[in-house]
Structure formats: C-alpha cells, structure tokens
Amino acid sequence: MENKEEQSEIHGRDLDEETLFIVSQTFKALGDPTRIRILNLLFDKELSVNGIAETLHLKQSTVSHQLRFLKNLRLVKYRRDGTTLYYSHDDEHVMHMLKQTIEHACHH
Amino acid sequence: MENKEEQSEIHGRDLDEETLFIVSQTFKALGDPTRIRILNLLFDKELSVNGIAETLHLKQSTVSHQLRFLKNLRLVKYRRDGTTLYYSHDDEHVMHMLKQTIEHACHH
DNA sequence: TGCATATATCAGTATATGCTCATATATTAA
DNA sequence: TTAATATATGAGCATATACTGATATATGCA
Numbered sequence A, B: 001m002e003n004k005e006e007q008s009e010i011h012g013r014d015l016d017e018e019t020l021f022i023v024s025q026t027f028k029a030l031g032d033p034t035r036i037r038i039l040n041l042l043f044d045k046e047l048s049v050n051g052i053a054e055t056l057h058l059k060q061s062t063v064s065h066q067l068r069f070l071k072n073l074r075l076v077k078y079r080r081d082g083t084t085l086y087y088s089h090d091d092e093h094v095m096h097m098l099k100q101t102i103e104h105a106c107h108h
Numbered sequence C: 001t002g003c004a005t006a007t008a009t010c011a012g013t014a015t016a017t018g019c020t021c022a023t024a025t026a027t028t029a030a
Numbered sequence D: 001t002t003a004a005t006a007t008a009t010g011a012g013c014a015t016a017t018a019c020t021g022a023t024a025t026a027t028g029c030a
Helices: A001-010 A019-027 A033-041 A049-056 A061-070 A092-106 B002-008 B017-029 B034-043 B050-055 B062-071 B092-106
Strands: A075-081 A084-091 B076-081 B082-087
Touching: A019 B034, A019 B092, A033 A049, A033 A061, A033 B017, A049 A061, A049 A084, A061 A075, A084 A092, A084 B017, A084 B050, A092 B017, A092 B092, B034 B050, B034 B062, B034 B092, B050 B062, B050 B082, B062 B076, B082 B092
Parallel strands: none
Antiparallel strands: A075 A084, B076 B082
8 A cells, every 4th residue: 555655646756667667668769860750741631651651751660660669659550552661750748748849949 | 931830730731859858858758668657756756866766665776777767857856965866857748747647556 | 085875877688669571461343 | 374563572781779798976874
C-alpha cells in the first residue's frame, strides 16, 4: 500500500516501468528528423508511402520502415485504395506537441 | 522567394534543417527512460547529483552525463552550494509536455 | 598546504538505431 | 494465371547512444 501510494503519485518519486516505457517510446518517435518530417507532412493531409518518399526525397523502404515504427505506436493509421496505402496521423495529442515544439523552435 | 514562402509555411512541405535539429534534439532528450526519471524527480524540487543518483539507484557518472546532456539543451540549470550542485528544471514548455504525456500514459 | 567530498570527464564496451539493397508480399488488371 | 505496381520485410552495415570504472577537477575546511 505504501508502494501503491508511491505509484499513484505521478511525481514525487519514481515512475513505474510501463509508464516509463510508453513515455520514452512516444518521445523517441518524435526524436528522429525523418519521422518528424513525415509527421509534419501528415499534419493536414493523407499521403501514400511513395508520395511521402518522393516529397521528402527518401527511399521507399526508409519511409516504409519509419511508418511501421509510427504505426506500432499508433501515431499513424492508413486506409487502402487498391494497392496504395494512404497514411494519416492518428494521435492528436502527439501531433499537438509536435506542432507546439516546431513553432517554438522556429523562433530561433 | 518561392523558397522563402515555403520555409515560412510551418506545415505543408518540409522543415528547414535547423528547426528539424532543434525539434529532434528536444524530443530525443525526452526519449530516454533515465532522463525521464531525472526530469520527473525535478518537477517540484531541486536535487544534487548524488541525491538524484541515490534516489534512482543510478551511478554518479551516469547521472552527471545525463545532466550535462540536459544542461546543453537548457532543460535543467543548477546553483552551487559549496561543492554541491543543486539541479532544477529550466524549460517550462518541455516539463509541461512531459507531464501531459506521463499522465496520458498512466491511463494504460 | 593537504585532505575530504562532490561533481565532471575520459575511454571502453555493449546495445540501439537508421539507412540501404535485395527480396517478398499483396492487390489489380489483362 | 501472369504481369505490373505499391508496399512490406529481412539482413548487413555504419553510426549513435547509454552505461561503467577510473581518473581528473573543484570547493571547503582543518
């Protein structure tokens, strides 16, 4: 119960392992320039894998790998149209953080 | 000028290299469990290097290295009292993001 | 000055990450 | 079924990252 109290306090002492993992993974997703560029593209539109690759001058496999990473964290989703997959963002909270931080950084 | 217009659009196309670097570095700082634990400790109090190390059961050199990382990004600051350095957070925006994300993650 | 304490830094190692090429899978249309 | 297109996946490589032990630096005090 002491343990329970400590865990229910969000700050104060230490975080439990699962929370720590989720939080670090989330920020890690935003900690790579390529993934930031991809998410930035998806702010207001959906795009195919090749569409992203061509716009950002990246290899198809690079984009696909990074999209899988983002998909595993449920930061993006896709819809299929024929053989084409259209990706879009799927986490408002994360996109909001990204937007805020980009705007914050632009002032430098 | 076309280039200028594209850069001034925050979304839409691509981000300039400097913005990309700042944003990715910021999130990278939050993308490591050890640094998250350290910042979480500093939410509402200042702590010495050894204080952090003992609380989190980390080596002194580990904590010192991570604090240097965070200090370079101006996410923490310190004040000296004798031979002891008391560290505290120094970026409200980042701490707010961290808090939000921790609370968000706790619901899982 | 000399010693003790607190912190910083260096160098080595292990692991993680990201990119790329080659190839596999999946869907559509002929 | 076969070909064409779009995407996913696997393996290898180079680099980045994090931790650690040993050592250096800095401050305060006797």
